[in-house]
Every structure is written in C-alpha cells, then in structure tokens.
Amino acid sequence: MSLKYAVIDRWSQGQSVFHRLDARMKMTALLVYLLSIATLKPVRAPEMIAFGVLILIGMTLSALPIGGFLLRGAVVLPFTGTFAAISAFGGQTDFAVGLVAKSYLSALGVLLLAATTPMPALLHAAQWLKVPRVLLLVIQFLYRYLFILVEQAGRMRQAALCRGSALSKRSRGERMSSAAGMLSVLFARSYERAEGIQRAMLSRGFHGQIPLLTNPAARLKDWAFALCAVAATLAIRLGGRL
Amino acid sequence: MHIPDGFLATPVWAAAGAVSVPGVAYCARRAHAVLEEGRIPLMGVMGAFVFAAQMINFPVGVGTSGHLVGGALLAMTLGPASACLVMTAILTVQALLFQDGGVLALGANVLNMALAGVFAGYLPFQLWGGGSRRKLAIWLGGFFSVFVSASLAMTELLLSGIPIPTGVALLSLVLFAISGAMEGAITVAALDALGRLNPSWVRTSQTAGKGGYGALWVGAVLLACVGILIASPLPDGLEKLAESLGIAGRASNLFKSPLSDYEASFVSAAWLRKALAGLAGLLATYLVCLAAGRMIAKRGSKA
Incomplete structure (x- = not known):
C-alpha cells in the first residue's frame, strides 16, 4: 500500500x-x-x-x-x-x-x-502560477506526512491481524466499533503529531512561509x-x- | 467519484473552476481568520490522516467493507472552512500524484467534494448536532457528503454530453445513496469513538433545535441534486441545449461581426469558433476569480 x-x-x-x-x-x-x-x-x-x-x-x-x-x-x-x-x-x-x-x-x-x-x-x-500559498503549504505538509501516517495505519492493521482480528467470529457491531476505535486512535496520533510539529516549527521561527533552498532560474x-x-x-x- | 480529464466539456469544467477557485479562496481566508498561521501543519497532517484512514476497513453492507471518505468527519472536527481546504489539498495530491481525477477537472472535483460535499455534510450537524437527534444528524452529514458530491459529479457528466441512459443514471443514484449510508454509519462510529477519546476534538454545534428551517434546508439540498440529475438527461448535454435555445447562433454572430470585414470565412471555421469561445470562457473565468479574490482580500483585511 x-x-x-x-x-x-x-x-x-x-x-x-x-x-x-x-x-x-x-x-x-x-x-x-x-x-x-x-x-x-x-x-x-x-x-x-x-x-x-x-x-x-x-x-x-x-x-x-x-x-x-x-x-x-x-x-x-x-x-x-x-x-x-x-x-x-x-x-x-x-x-x-x-x-x-x-x-x-x-x-x-x-x-x-x-x-x-x-x-x-x-x-x-x-x-x-499563483496558486494560493496557504493551500500549497497544506499540500506540502500533507505530502510530508502522507507516507508516515499510511505506514502507521499499516502497522496498526498488522498488529490487529496479529491479535487475531480476522479470525474471531465477532458480530458486525463489534467489528464496526473496533474499526472505529482504530480510526480514532489514528486520528489521535495524527493530531498529537501535528501539534508537536506545530510547536517545533514555531520554536524554529516558522511564520507561514517555507523558503526554497535553491532558487531555480x-x-x-x-x-x-x-x-x-x-x-x-x-x-x-x-x-x-x- | 473523481472525474478524470477528457470527460467534461469545456464550458462545464471552466464554470466549475469559476465557482471553486473563489470558493476555496474564501475558505482559505475563513480558515486563516479562525486558526492562526501556525495551525497550517495541523491541516496538512489531517489530510495525510484521511489517506491513511482509507486503510482501515469498516464492515458495512453485506459481505463488503467500506472505508472513510472523510469530508463530513473533517468538517465536524476541524470546521467546514478548514475541512474544505484540507479536502482541496487531498484532491490536488490525488490528481497530481495518483492520477485519481484530472487536473483540468480538478475544479469540478473540488466543487463536488471539497465545497458541496463538505458543506452539505456539515449542514445537518450544524442544525441538529446539539440536540437529542445528534446521532441522526451526524449520520445525515456523512450521507449527504457522499450523496451530494456523487450526484453533482453525475450531473456534470450528463451536462458534458456523456451518453448515460436514464436507467443507468437512476441505478447509480441508488448506488450513491447506499455508499452515502455507509459513509454515514462510518462517520457516526468514528465520531463516537473520537468523542470518547477526547471530547474537545469534536465540534459542538451552537444552534440546536431549528427543526423547521433545517428540514427545509436539507430538503432543498436533496431536491437540488436529484432534480438536476433527473432534468439533465438531455440528448447531447449543454451544446444541444445551447443550440436549441439559439445561444450558439448568437455567439457565432457575436464573433463574426467584429471581424466580418476581413477573413469572415476564417472565423466561421468551426474549430476556431470553438477555440475562441473556449478562450473567452477562460478569460471570463479568470476575471471572475480575480474580482472575487480582490473582494475577499479586501474584506479579510478589514476584519
């Protein structure tokens, strides 16, 4: 994936x-x-x-x-x-x-x-091409953390499988709530990670602009x-x- | 439903772009006003979260499993303006990197999923989210976010002259309703679990109990979608409609008259007329966007 x-x-x-x-x-x-x-x-x-x-x-x-x-x-x-x-x-x-x-x-x-x-x-x-800067910044962060979070979700799924989530004969309601629990944990980890990133960036002087290292001409x-x-x-x- | 390039007629994608560009610009302003600049990382990470959340399968339906689409969930946690921005970012990354949806069709996809989908998903929650029918409101939000955006996409395809028989269109409406119901169920379950982890993550809606107005609103949204869809099985989409209304004839006269002294035959060539019409449409789109952007910027600086 x-x-x-x-x-x-x-x-x-x-x-x-x-x-x-x-x-x-x-x-x-x-x-x-x-x-x-x-x-x-x-x-x-x-x-x-x-x-x-x-x-x-x-x-x-x-x-x-x-x-x-x-x-x-x-x-x-x-x-x-x-x-x-x-x-x-x-x-x-x-x-x-x-x-x-x-x-x-x-x-x-x-x-x-x-x-x-x-x-x-x-x-x-x-x-x-004059695409709004705020949108580009959001895209930049999205891309940066895309791989990390997708891998994290993959690890969580693997862990659930190891604990026998696919074997157990649970009702649909139970499986639904366990999936919802997984989703909320993923949400919580993403949210906390985002807050950590935000604090780290603010302490490094981030004010909404990421300068390019090279200025291509x-x-x-x-x-x-x-x-x-x-x-x-x-x-x-x-x-x-x- | 991500529309790829090559499907939409030029007037359709240009018009969708003309709506969605100022719309997203407005949402960016709103999100900016509500959140301080430092919250940008949060929006980006939550966009990545939506990608990752698609790996979690929910057992919905008979023997099938679905995954979160996310528009309604984002709106109910981050607020509609931020959710719109995050969804736009998601759609852009999908279009550029994963060929999921076209680049020229991005305006239409943003209109369907990031603007209409997010706001239709937030509306029931805003209206009834605080009352006793909270769960129903959340479910309706999830339902609308998928149903409205899929119906809009279908409408755009029909307007572009993609030949879809009425039977197929009605069948896909049923399918949209089913996937909407699935998204509703997932959104309810996810928000429930989130609220137990940390209640402050889920927004609280201030206006509770405007039942009558609310039902009217929701009914209007639903009718708009279904109504357009049923009205639009026109034989050949917009162009046929324009022809029957005589717009095409008038447009060609418009283009012919200033140039009629020289090379009138050149202009009457069908491709050039089409190209000119396309260019005029693009120019109009650009001007509308520019004007809307200026206006929004002015209002933003006043606030």
Missing part, C-alpha cells in the same frame, strides 16, 4: 534530461497539452497518435520504466472504461474510443510531470523545451483543423 504511494516519489528523484528541466516550464507545457486535448472534439485518430508520440518522446527522455509508466497511467481506465462501455452499448463506438484516448493521454501527461519533478519543485511551480534550455513542447502541441491541435 505504502509502496503504491512511494513509487512516483522514487521516480521523481531521477537525474535524466527531462528531470532536470525547470518545473515551471514543464507545468506550463502540461497545461497547454491538457487544454489541447480537452477542447478536441470530435476526436480523430491521427491527432491522438501524435499526442501519444509526444508523451513517448518525453518518456524516453526521462528514462522511466516504460511498462510501469504506462501501467500507472492506466489507473484511469476502470472509470473511463465503464462510461466507454455504456456509450459503446448505445452505439456510439467512436465516442467511446475518444473518451478512453482522451482520458488516458491526459493522465499520462500529468504522470510525466509528476514522475519527473520532485514535490518541492512542483509546489514552487504552482506558486509561480529558467535557463535557455528550459525556455527551448517549453517553446518546442508548446509549439508541437499546438501544431497537433490546430494542424488538422485548418
């Missing part, structure tokens, strides 16, 4: 050409890419293939495991597949195929950014990437429609 959360974090620590590009440029390119796909209607095969090729180029540059990458992006498919099946049953096969293509390509695009950019850089880019290379990516995306988006 916790591994599921950790894999993107591990990927984002890579050192490839794509990893080292400026996060703000990558995020801008992603937004243009997502907008281009979202406004595409009706969906045509050549455009979808061209967008897929763009993602493949990015993936090759980022040296990520191809199978794992494509599989992670496929987490949208159960949801999309349901609706695609419904519309395919209704006789709208083209629409169904378009739905799957659009959502899968969008998910791969987001994954490409998330898997090649560490969280602090991602948040810095979001701040550059966009280099010529980053601008060139943004220009190429945006131009290619727009060319695909507008090319077939002129």
